[in-house]
Amino acid sequence: MDSSRLWLLRPFGERSTLIFLGVLLAAMTLVTLLHVALAPGHPLYVNAYTVNLFGKYLSYALLAVAVDLVWGYLGILSLGHGAFFALGGYAMGMYLMRQIGERGVYGHPVLPDFMVFLNWDSLPWYWLGFDMAWFAFLMVLLVPGVLALVFGFLAFRSRVTGVYLSIITQALTFALMLAFFRNEMGFGGSDGLTDFREILGFNLRSSETRLGLFLASGVALALGYVLCRAIVTSKLGRVCVATRDAEARTRFLGYRVERFQLFVFVVSAMLAGLAGALYVPQVGIINPSEFSPLFSIEIVLWVALGGRATLYGAVIGALLVNYAKTYFTGAMPDAWLFALGGLFVVVTVFLPKGVAGLLALRLRQRRDDGGSLSGKEASA
Amino acid sequence: MSILRSLAQRDRVFDFLVPAASPVDVRHGPILYLEDVTVSFDGFKAINDLSLTIDDGELRCIIGPNGAGKTTMMDIITGKTRPDSGQVWFGSRHDLLTMNEPEIASLGIGRKFQKPTVFEALTVFENLELAMAADKRILPTLTARMNGEIRDRIDEVLEVIGLKALRGRPAGILSHGQKQWLEIGMLLMQRPRLLLVDEPVAGMTEQEMERTAELLTGLAGKQSVVVVEHDMGFVRSIARKVTVLHQGSVLAEGSMDQVSSDPRVVEVYLGAEAEEETV
Ligand SMILES: Nc1ncnc2c1ncn2[C@@H]1O[C@H](COP(=O)(O)OP(=O)(O)O)[C@@H](O)[C@H]1O
Numbered sequence: 048m049d050s051s052r053l054w055l056l057r058p059f060g061e062r063s064t065l066i067f068l069g070v071l072l073a074a075m076t077l078v079t080l081l082h083v084a085l086a087p088g089h090p091l092y093v094n095a096y097t098v099n100l101f102g103k104y105l106s107y108a109l110l111a112v113a114v115d116l117v118w119g120y121l122g123i124l125s126l127g128h129g130a131f132f133a134l135g136g137y138a139m140g141m142y143l144m145r146q147i148g149e150r151g152v153y154g155h156p157v158l159p160d161f162m163v164f165l166n167w168d169s170l171p172w173y174w175l176g177f178d179m180a181w182f183a184f185l186m187v188l189l190v191p192g193v194l195a196l197v198f199g200f201l202a203f204r205s206r207v208t209g210v211y212l213s214i215i216t217q218a219l220t221f222a223l224m225l226a227f228f229r230n231e232m233g234f235g236g237s238d239g240l241t242d243f244r245e246i247l248g249f250n251l252r253s254s255e256t257r258l259g260l261f262l263a264s265g266v267a268l269a270l271g272y273v274l275c276r277a278i279v280t281s282k283l284g285r286v287c288v289a290t291r292d293a294e295a296r297t298r299f300l301g302y303r304v305e306r307f308q309l310f311v312f313v314v315s316a317m318l319a320g321l322a323g324a325l326y327v328p329q330v331g332i333i334n335p336s337e338f339s340p341l342f343s344i345e346i347v348l349w350v351a352l353g354g355r356a357t358l359y360g361a362v363i364g365a366l367l368v369n370y371a372k373t374y375f376t377g378a379m380p381d382a383w384l385f386a387l388g389g390l391f392v393v394v395t396v397f398l399p400k401g402v403a404g405l406l407a408l409r410l411r412q413r414r415d416d417g418g419s420l421s422g423k424e425a426s427a
Numbered sequence: 428m429s430i431l432r433s434l435a436q437r438d439r440v441f442d443f444l445v446p447a448a449s450p451v452d453v454r455h456g457p458i459l460y461l462e463d464v465t466v467s468f469d470g471f472k473a474i475n476d477l478s479l480t481i482d483d484g485e486l487r488c489i490i491g492p493n494g495a496g497k498t499t500m501m502d503i504i505t506g507k508t509r510p511d512s513g514q515v516w517f518g519s520r521h522d523l524l525t526m527n528e529p530e531i532a533s534l535g536i537g538r539k540f541q542k543p544t545v546f547e548a549l550t551v552f553e554n555l556e557l558a559m560a561a562d563k564r565i566l567p568t569l570t571a572r573m574n575g576e577i578r579d580r581i582d583e584v585l586e587v588i589g590l591k592a593l594r595g596r597p598a599g600i601l602s603h604g605q606k607q608w609l610e611i612g613m614l615l616m617q618r619p620r621l622l623l624v625d626e627p628v629a630g631m632t633e634q635e636m637e638r639t640a641e642l643l644t645g646l647a648g649k650q651s652v653v654v655v656e657h658d659m660g661f662v663r664s665i666a667r668k669v670t671v672l673h674q675g676s677v678l679a680e681g682s683m684d685q686v687s688s689d690p691r692v693v694e695v696y697l698g699a700e701a702e703e704e705t706v
């Protein structure tokens with residue numbers, strides 16, 4: 048086996064990763080079976096709407112993993128990851144827009160409706176190429192990656208960290224939100240991009256496509272998780288933890304800390320972009336509200352709730368909070384923000400390590416009990 | 428051609444005396460050479476015309492009252508602080524004033540700071556692993572694999588610093604003294620030629636101090652060691668050449684007995700300590 052690629056396979060030797068992948072695979076299989084094999088009237092039937100909802104949760108979970116990679120392991124509290132998510136979403140949205148072709152309201156063969164509405168006569172240069180799936184999918188990773196590279200290069204080189212970094216990441220996403228609100232930017236202004244029809248030739252409104260997108264989100268989450276796990280269990284991951292806890296000391300050991308920060312930050316931004324690209328076809332719209340500073344803060348709350356620096360905690364947090372959000376906004380729309388705030392207070396006060404911390408504690412207690420038992424047996 | 432030339436050079440340098448990791452040239456004298464170094468902070472001269480030489484393999488103790496400039500001197504050697512004037516040479520080939528911190532560190536100058544900083548979330552073993560001399564760029568670090576050679580090297584250092592039994596425990600649970608040893612171990616992983624150790628025994632128990640003195644004297648010879656210390660008992664127990672620093676320059680130099688009978692030293696340092704003790 049090629050030894051230089053072995054690091055990518057290391058997570059498969061870990062119990063926690065295998066459990067995570069097993070649970071994810073089981074959940075995906077179960078949802079698929081309940082959706083496909085049961086008749087719509089059956090009490091356990093999972094309808095297309097719910098499949099779609101789960102797909103959205105999974106893309107959020109991938110986003111949370113991306114945030115945990117930089118916050119949990121590198122100590123960089125990014126309050127702007129929504130920007131990378133939205134950019135990946137816009138790249139996907141541009142592809143989906145161009146797939147509409149002449150079936151738009153105005154029937155223009157090339158121009159999306161909003162451009163016809165604005166009396167534009169040709170595509171802006173940055174829309175070129177987005178009719179090709181491979182190009183658009185590349186941009187899903189590249190655009191957030193390049194933004195993270197430039198932003199991170201400037202920030203880490205000047206050793207901006209801590210609260211200041213958090214603030215400028217908020218400023219970044221806020222500035223992008225304002226820019227994307229402008230019609231002249233060419234991204235549909237406040238309405239964003241919507242009315243999508245097809246992805247790779249599949250009708251976005253069909254339940255098969257929705258199931259496919261749900262499964263694709265699950266696979267992306269699995270791959271993203273394994274990649275992040277491979278990074279954090281490598282020596283590079285230990286350098287990240289060292290940087291998080293004692294940056295000057297790490298630098299003194301000869302590691303160019305700012306480059307490690309930049310590398311991990313860019314990987315994380317690309318994963319966030321991928322999450323956004325999976326999210327957009329499932330919700331059917333991308334607009335500037337995804338750049339909202341509040342959304343970026345919310346992502347961090349998911350991670351905090353689930354438990355920082357475990358990766359699977361981020362997944363648990365994203366799923367729990369978003370499930371709760373769906374429930375509350377349906378049952379008591381006004382209560383959601385209070386519920387979120389309350390949940391956060393409860394977690395910071397009673398569960399400083401999040402839900403994952405609680406799980407780990409339980410496991411350890413069980414193991415300790417088991418350990419002392421076998422000890423007694425040995426001495427008996 | 429260049430291979431031939433390097434072979435010819437190898438012929439003249441006694442290579443076995445020089446670890447491969449460090450290109451320092453000590454054929455023509457000391458390993459560390461400071462001359463007329465001056466640094467001022469806002470007009471206050473923290474280091475004032477300081478001249479000092481450390482021989483290869485030497486263990487040197489530097490003492491001096493608080494604010495004498497001991498830590499600042501180490502800052503200058505490691506490139507953290509730039510002097511206003513003077514010369515600082517590592518061997519006869521490397522002018523440290525033209526290099527930055529990482530370059531100086533990679534030349535083989537290791538420094539232990541006053542306050543121990545180990546990576547508390549990582550295990551003792553992992554702390555040493557990160558400290559090891561290795562290719563520290565991103566991709567080699569990402570794909571780095573543990574092998575027998577690295578494990579042996581880490582075990583060897585664990586043995587020297589006496590933390591073998593705690594290798595798998597997080598460094599956060601170590602006692603203060605153990606953290607200091609781990610830090611020294613982290614320096615040793617880089618196979619330094621010169622170790623700068625700032626106040627290693629502050630806050631240590633009597634036994635830990637003894638153990639540290641053994642550790643440092645054991646290191647001398649294999650590498651040069653400069654120990655800055657406040658604790659006279661500890662310096663006495665090491666029993667090597669002592670340099671007394673005062674107001675940024677050398678006040679006296681010699682054996683512990685010599686300097687402690689020097690009236691100027693007694694006045695500025697030992698006198699103060701004696702007073703403290705009698706109070
Ligand atoms: N960065 C700095 N800025 C201003 N003054 C400093 C700085 N570093 C050290 N000093 C001053 O220089 C003097 C020497 O300090 P230091 O080298 O830490 O002494 P020592 O380690 O011998 O106790 C002290 O008076 C200290 O206040």
Ligand SMILES: [Mg+2]
Nearest residue numbers: 497498499541
């Ligand atoms: Mg000091």
